[in-house]
Amino acid sequence: MTTTLREDALKFGKIKEVDGAAIILHADVLEREFQSIKHCAEVGAYVNCGGAHGNTICTISKVQITEIEKTKRAIDGFEIVREERKVVTLSILGCAINGKFNRGTKRLPTINCDTYFLSSDQVNQLIGIDLEEDKEHFCVTDANDDDQTYLNLDKLMGRHTAILGTTGSGKSCTVASIVQSILSSYECPRILFFDIHNEYPSAFGYNTEAPGDSFKNRTNAIPWNEFTLPYWFLDLEEFFGVYNLEPGSNQKAIIKRLITKQKEKEAKKQNIDGVVVSADTPIFFNIDTLLDEIVTEKDSQGNATAKKPYESIILKLQAIRHDTRYSFLHRQIDNETSIVEYFEFILGLAESEAYLNILDLSGLPAEVRAVCVGVISRLCFDFKYWDLDPENIPLNLVLEEAHTYIPEESDSKFNIAKERVERIAKEGRKYGIGLTVVTQRPSNVSTTVLSQCGTYIALRLTNDLDQNKIKRLLPDTLAGQVDFLPSLRDGEAFVSGDSINLPRKVQFREPNPMPRSNDVRYHKSWKLGKPSGYSLKSLVDSWHKQDKSK
Structure with missing residues (x-):
């Protein structure tokens, strides 16, 4: 195991400027080779500023080469010589104490302090995850990935999480991947999905073309025609x-x-x-x-x-x-469903337990969807509030397309959902109920909710308003990392916050099975035409009845 964070073979420059948020260094080289692996000065790479003050762990936020002009004495007088200067800007993440990473720094690096690239072994040492002892950590990357990433489940679920990304960035796949990883790592989770587009059941075994019985046996996908919310x-x-x-x-x-x-x-x-x-x-x-x-x-x-x-x-x-359209309110009148029976239904607490419960809300009338999300959120909060021990059944609510019912704007039709979700955001941690807020437009989501999130998983974001919202939410030392969000690959995200020891770019494992969120294949449909058995009358009939169950 690596014992030092200062390998001479990985030394590459000296610090020339220090302020409260950033460090500027002049690099002798931009590449080093150590143990047959090349380490480059690239945005997102980890470095150690090691000197008499200790070890300050930073990430590279900018690399540039500037030209300077110097006047040199020559045989026939003076000549101007141009030299290249390799300038690297670092963002401070924290410090290493006894070889382990800690957020914050007691002392900042000094001028002319040496800087070192950090190898993957050194980074793993800093993170210091031992899966035999650290049971709260689970892996979210592919087994073949050289750079394995682990998230802390307690902090991911309990301190609220925001998953942000423009449409097509792999947001649904990332959500499905994280939940599949949780189901694979823990026997008895308790997650409630608000599925706005009915895309997640197929990721958990409800797809005949790609079955996943190991997930389906522990999942309850409640279709629209069976969803109820008794008045x-x-x-x-x-x-x-x-x-x-x-x-x-x-x-x-x-x-x-x-x-x-x-x-x-x-x-x-x-x-x-x-x-x-x-x-x-x-x-x-x-x-x-x-x-x-x-x-x-x-x-x-x-x-x-x-x-x-x-x-x-x-x-x-x-x-x-x-x-x-409101039949879901009145379906159980004859049964006189009790609150106990309802919690067994939506939280999978019946005798045959379901640990992932997916509510298909795609058939809800748009004008009442926000109220229904608010009501169920409030019922779940009350359920945890009156449980004397918050560790009995910790619960997480996944809010898909959150901008559609907890928007930033003030509108009376969203008040019920906003007030109840904001209450969970502010108080839920104490009672064992957390939020996972998923949205493609963070600039349109309630700042009260987003600002309470302890972990941010930011996928590709191209809109400048959305990027600026993320910059305001992240710590100053990480705000510069937002600049590379438009260039992220599908399924790749910048992860920061309480649940990850070191903020980093993460390529999440591809979910298997996949959610039903793939892009429409125009080339196929426009080549083959409408499918056999296609019925316009059935479509219009569902439209008239406001029923998407068929």
């Missing part, structure tokens, strides 16, 4: 958001009183003792009975003015009650 689990604010009621009017008082009354009756019917029943308590009530009571109260009013708020409530409740 009686909504709190009062959520109920008003879903049913388009007016919270600022006396409608709220009417609904609150009648729902509370029904839930109190149900609590007595179920012999639930010692419960403080309110309109927010997750106990069953029958919405049809609620409508009948509202109609009865309306008929008992003496004049048209008094009847008006009741008429408005009835129209709106009936509109949603009989709208097929």
